[in-house]
Amino acid sequence: MNVYMIHNIGLWLLQRAVFVAYNLEGFAPEANAIYFEISTADLVHSLVGKDSNIKLKLIKKEVPHLKVELVGSHVTHEVPISLIQPRCWLDYDAPNVGLASVRV
Numbered sequence: 001m002n003v004y005m006i007h008n009i010g011l012w013l014l015q016r017a018v019f020v021a022y023n024l025e026g027f028a029p030e031a032n033a034i035y036f037e038i039s040t041a042d043l044v045h046s047l048v049g050k051d052s053n054i055k056l057k058l059i060k061k062e063v064p065h066l067k068v069e070l071v072g073s074h075v076t077h078e079v080p081i082s083l084i085q086p087r088c089w090l091d092y093d094a095p096n097v098g099l100a101s102v103r104v
C-alpha cells in the first residue's frame with residue numbers, strides 16, 4: 001500500500017509494517033494505491049496529543065477528507081484532502097536516489 005501525502009511531505013506506508021488492521025479499496029485491484037494532497041499544517045494540527053493509537057480513514061463528504069482519530073483521547077479531526085487522479089500518479093512516484101553514503 002502506498003499512501004502519498006504531497007505538500008512538503010512525502011509518506012509511504014507499508015500496511016503490514018504499520019497497521020494492525022486495514023482495508024484499502026483503490027480504483028482497481030492492480031492499482032491498489034491512493035494518492036492525495038494534504039496541508040502539512042492541518043495534518044500536524046490533527047496529530048497534536050500524546051495518543052499512540054491513531055486511526056486514519058478516508059471519508060467522502062462534499063470534498064474528500066482524511067479522518068484522524070486519536071483513540072485514547074476520543075478526539076477526531078477531519079482534514080480536507082485533494083485526490084490525485086491515477087493518470088497523474090507518475091508525477092508523484094518516489095525518486096530512485098540509490099543508497100545513501102555518509103562519511104565523517
